[in-house]
Amino acid sequence: MSSEKEPIALASNFIRAIVEKDLEQHKFARKKWVGSPGDAAHQAMGQVDAAKIRTRFPPEPNGYLHIGHAKSIFLNFGLARDYGGICHLRFDDTNPEKENQEYVDSITEMVHWLGFGWQNGKENNLYFASNYFDFMYRAAESLIENGHAYVDSQTADEMRMNRGTLTEPGKNSPDRDRSIAENLQLFREMRAGKHADGSLVLRAKIDMASPNINMRDPAIYRVRRAHHHNTGDTWCIYPMYTFAHPIEDALEQITHSICTLEFEDQRPFYDWLLERLAEANLLAHPLPHQYEFARLNLTYVVLSKRKLIDLVEGKHVNGWDDPRLPTLAGARRRGYVAEGFKLFTDRIGVSKADSWIEYTILEDCMREVLNEASERRIAVLDPIKLVIDNYADNKTEDCFAPNHPQKPELGKRTVPLTKELWIEREDFEETPPKGFFRLMPDGMVRLRYGYVVKCTGFEKDAAGQITTVRCEYLPDTKSGTAGADAIKVKGNIHWVSAAHAYAAEVRLYDRLFKEAHPGEGDRDYINDLNPNSVKTITAQLEPSLKDAKPEDRFQFERHGYFVADRKDSVAGKPVFNRTVTLRDAWQK
RNA sequence: UGGGGAGUCGCCAAGUUGGUUAAGGCACUGGGUUUUGAUCCCAGCAUCCGAAGGUUCGAGUCCUUCCUCCUCAGCCA
Secondary structure, three states, X not given: OOOOOOOXXXXXXXXXXXXXXXXXXXXXOOOEEOOOOOOHHHHHOOEEOOOOOEEEEOOOOOOOOEHHHHHHHHHHHHHHHHXXXXXXXXXXXXXXXXXXXXXXXXXXXXXXXXXXXXXEOOEEOEEEHHHHHHHHHHHHHHHHHOOOEEEEOOOHHHHHHHOOOOOOOOOOOOOOOOOHHHHHHHHHHHHHOOOOOOOOEEEEOOOOOOOOHHHOOOEEEEEOOOOEOOOEOOOOEEEOHHHHHHHHHHHOOOOEEEXXXXXXXXXXXXXXXXXXXXXXXXXXXXXXXXXXXXXOOEOOOOOOHHHHHHHHHOOOOOOOOOOOOOEHHHHHHHOOOHHHHHHHHHHHOOOOOOOOEOHHHHHHHHHHHHHHHOEEEOEEOOEEEEEEXXXXXXXXXXXXXXXXXXXXXXXXXXXXXXXXEEEEHHHEXXXXXXXXXXXXOOOEEEEOOOOEEEEEEEEEOOOOOEEEEEEEEOHHHOOOOHHHHOOOOOOEEOEEEOOOOEEEEEEEEOOOEXXXXXXXXXXOHHHHEOOOOEEEEEEEEOHHHHHOOOOOEEEEOOOEEEEEOOOOOEOOEOOEEEEEEOOOOOOO
């Protein structure tokens, strides 16, 4: 045992530290859970919660998930998994005007894709905030009854005027001292549809002079006649995030409610609300707590919902799953893998410091898992002919290529060698730069898995472009034979038999933006788009690639990792996307 | 100029209640292995923790002052 390597410790972060401390202090030892969300009375019928902690991933279904969400997903689901807890997937759908089923579907699909689920035994922990509207309404009436909320008839403009500024206190609303009875009646009328949209709003009664603007009587319910994707036309009043979110957490017995930094100022209200509802015996202690971490910023991409929408609607990309987009749907089509995102989130950590993660970190993570997982194949992306003059005209010979250099158990496959081959344009230089060790006039190079050849000449077209390279092979040097190493060459190039090659559409993706910080300063981020973010080519691939299925991944040797596009591939005619290039120490 | 946060190596990020030579990853630089200029391996990489003072036998960790950045004035989330 002692000689065993220590398991690599999980990267520590302040949230894990909080969880560990809470667990150590048995903070949730008496928290009950009946098996479904509900108020104090409901949960009181249950047993002590078997889940040591409960977290939640609470997206609003008003857009597509992106890489930033992956950080939150791995954090929340990962914490639950690591500490014997459960993580809920909860749709925070309190604004009917922005949300719809299409987003709900794509979000559940992507969370699954990342490797997480919400079915825990008999318990299905998939929830909708909109299913709590009844309780929220009750909670609002309770606040009114206890003098903690009032109905305000000021217009939105008046409210803004009276809110004060960052440095000046606000002014009390003329309606602030309305009687409880009148508030109750008005709020019930709001619910009954007797008041126009925007005419009345329910506000928490806290302190218009608070230095924290979020505590200056925040609006908690508004009148809005809109069809809700889940509750239809049942309601014409909807709770605000500020009010709804803490309640959602409490009903679900969440222990650690983790969100991003911009909600820090909201935490005092979060606590205030839950305390008031606990005083009213609607909720029981221990109450959930909110913790904030820094959101992800990635260089060379944009992650704001608005900008992503602009890119799609402005046709700068082809839809939400364009492989260049940092959406999870796009990343998946690009060939990125869930394990790569897991590695990435482990690697970047969690803290409260604003930071910009270099995009190459993400790419390296993908390379790392893809290197391990991908079989090798041969592809010539920019083909020129190589003719072996001393090779028989119609001879075909088998060469054996390992499917993975570090995994012999994956076996070998045969690739046909003939007189005429496709090789990479960049593998031949008429006048080689210093340090170049591939094909050059009179130079020798190995045809990977085949013979050593010696260059004897080349041909150019009218434009001066090289079209064909001529060579002679050394018969005793075939890979795998005794004489293979008789002649040592440094260069080793890949090739595909011209007679057998599969000419395929291949998309070479590059970063979407040419600037590390798109739109920084007074630049328009649209002007920072990389005009060459995709290049579609016809490449010559080894014959076996013709049978690739959608989402099959390969390393095209010396080029990078590629995936058969899940949308555009047809049986017998796969199309490939370049996920990421190989690292290249040979600076061009 | 009010409130709330954050500032540790190029990029991230550990640093318990102050205690000996400031983790780790990525990047980078050397060297080795290699029929991918890939992978892999080995070595190197902050006398310094935003700045300046102070307390202490001893401070990234405590105190004071200052600087920089982020964030809040939706009937969005």
